[in-house]
Amino acid sequence: MSAVLKTIPSVSQPDSMNIPFIDLAAQQARIRPGIDAAIARVLEHGQYIMGKEVTELERQLAAFSGVRHALGCANGTDALQLALMALGIKPGDAIFVPSFTFAATAEVAPLVNATPFFVDVLPDTFNMDPESLKRSVQAARAAGLNPACVIPVDLFGLPADYDQLIAVARENGMSVVADTAQGFGASYHGRIAGSLGDIATTSFFPAKPLGCYGDGGALFTHDDEIAALIDSLRIHGKGSDKYINDRVGLNSRLDTLQAAILIEKLAVYADEIDARQAVAQRYTNALSNRFQTPHVPEGLTSIWAQYTIKCASAAERDALQARAKAAGVPTVIYYPIPLHRQNAYNAFPRDPGGLKVSDDLSERVVSLPMHAYLKPEVQDRIIEAVVG
Ligand SMILES: *Cc1c(COP(=O)(O)O)cnc(C)c1O
Numbered sequence: 025m026s027a028v029l030k031t032i033p034s035v036s037q038p039d040s041m042n043i044p045f046i047d048l049a050a051q052q053a054r055i056r057p058g059i060d061a062a063i064a065r066v067l068e069h070g071q072y073i074m075g076k077e078v079t080e081l082e083r084q085l086a087a088f089s090g091v092r093h094a095l096g097c098a099n100g101t102d103a104l105q106l107a108l109m110a111l112g113i114k115p116g117d118a119i120f121v122p123s124f125t126f127a128a129t130a131e132v133a134p135l136v137n138a139t140p141f142f143v144d145v146l147p148d149t150f151n152m153d154p155e156s157l158k159r160s161v162q163a164a165r166a167a168g169l170n171p172a173c174v175i176p177v178d179l180f181g182l183p184a185d186y187d188q189l190i191a192v193a194r195e196n197g198m199s200v201v202a203d204t205a206q207g208f209g210a211s212y213h214g215r216i217a218g219s220l221g222d223i224a225t226t227s228f229f230p231a232k233p234l235g236c237y238g239d240g241g242a243l244f245t246h247d248d249e250i251a252a253l254i255d256s257l258r259i260h261g262k263g264s265d266k267y268i269n270d271r272v273g274l275n276s277r278l279d280t281l282q283a284a285i286l287i288e289k290l291a292v293y294a295d296e297i298d299a300r301q302a303v304a305q306r307y308t309n310a311l312s313n314r315f316q317t318p319h320v321p322e323g324l325t326s327i328w329a330q331y332t333i334k335c336a337s338a339a340e341r342d343a344l345q346a347r348a349k350a351a352g353v354p355t356v357i358y359y360p361i362p363l364h365r366q367n368a369y370n371a372f373p374r375d376p377g378g379l380k381v382s383d384d385l386s387e388r389v390v391s392l393p394m395h396a397y398l399k400p401e402v403q404d405r406i407i408e409a410v411v412g
Pocket of ligand 1: 099100101102125126128129177203205206226227228229239240241
């Protein structure tokens with residue numbers, strides 16, 4: 025995320041030459057009066073922790089995604105950790121994660137003393153490969169691990185192949201935690217990402233499609249018991265009262281101020297999703313005969329957290345990035361090093377067949393500026409620079 029973090033300061037200093045990667049300032053200009061009023065209301069009532077805006081946002085998020093329970097928490101990484109804690113993950117359990125993702129997806133496994141097991145992704149959707157998952161489950165068993173949970177990621181905003189991945193999980197007695205930090209609001213055969221898996225998690229990091237003005241996250245589940253457990257775990261394992269501790273938990277609440285901001289942002293989210301579709305379609309129309317543009321399978325929609333193209337080679341990508349930079353167009357590589365090659369994770373097990381697609385993608389993909397407020401004339405400048 026460091027590249028995204030670096031791009032954020034440019035949004036507060038509008039500059040006709042430099043194009044922001046994600047234009048949070050344009051969104052803020054649209055919703056600023058509502059945000060100011062929402063923040064003022066919280067300052068009035070003063071319930072900064074678990075105030076009524078948190079409950080109200082949770083109600084709206086559950087309605088938006090069609091799940092029984094939505095629960096706020098401190099960030100998207102905690103959401104994943106809380107999910108694994110609620111599922112009772114323990115030492116010796118293998119947690120299957122794609123290698124081509126943000127580190128948080130894998131990070132939470134060792135945090136609950138389990139083993140992350142790296143699975144390869146598909147070359148067209150960049151999401152978890154069900155065949156690689158099957159090989160990995162066999163290999164984990166052979167290594168004496170207990171296959172316990174799969175964490176599919178909705179990479180760049182496109183839902184993973186849940187039907188197939190859930191089928192493999194069920195055949196092997198595993199739970200499914202859907203990491204939809206990048207995909208919340210995308211659709212999968214009529215269902216919203218956020219309603220898939222035993223538990224779905226998301227992040228409200230500012231640069232995510234639905235972001236707040238700081239850190240935030242949420243979990244989603246249809247299951248009443250799991251929801252009650254998560255509610256306890258996010259507040260120090262509380263029992264009937266906060267000074268009664270039934271289990272070891274975390275301090276992981278969503279701030280009332282962030283919930284108040286998110287209520288305002290959720291009100292324009294459906295409209296922003298439509299705008300993102302239009303931006304993505306324009307890119308695809310202009311770039312598909314030159315690069316491999318994103319593939320969206322039948323029955324799915326992407327939320328376009330990133331618009332990511334595949335170049336023919338690493339050299340072509342280098343040239344594209346140099347051209348774009350010279351034209352004041354930011355581009356970012358998500359992700360330059362797959363997790364199974366990172367110092368923190370290279371000792372953990374992986375698909376015995378290798379992670380060829382993850383390796384290949386990290387050398388050839390590049391993401392272009394993408395947000396709901398990208399104007400056609402600015403997008404034309406980006407396209408011109410990218411095509412060269
Ligand atoms: C951003 C992200 C997370 C973590 O979210 P934070 O709120 O930054 O902790 C987890 N998984 C994926 C795929 C992400 O992109």
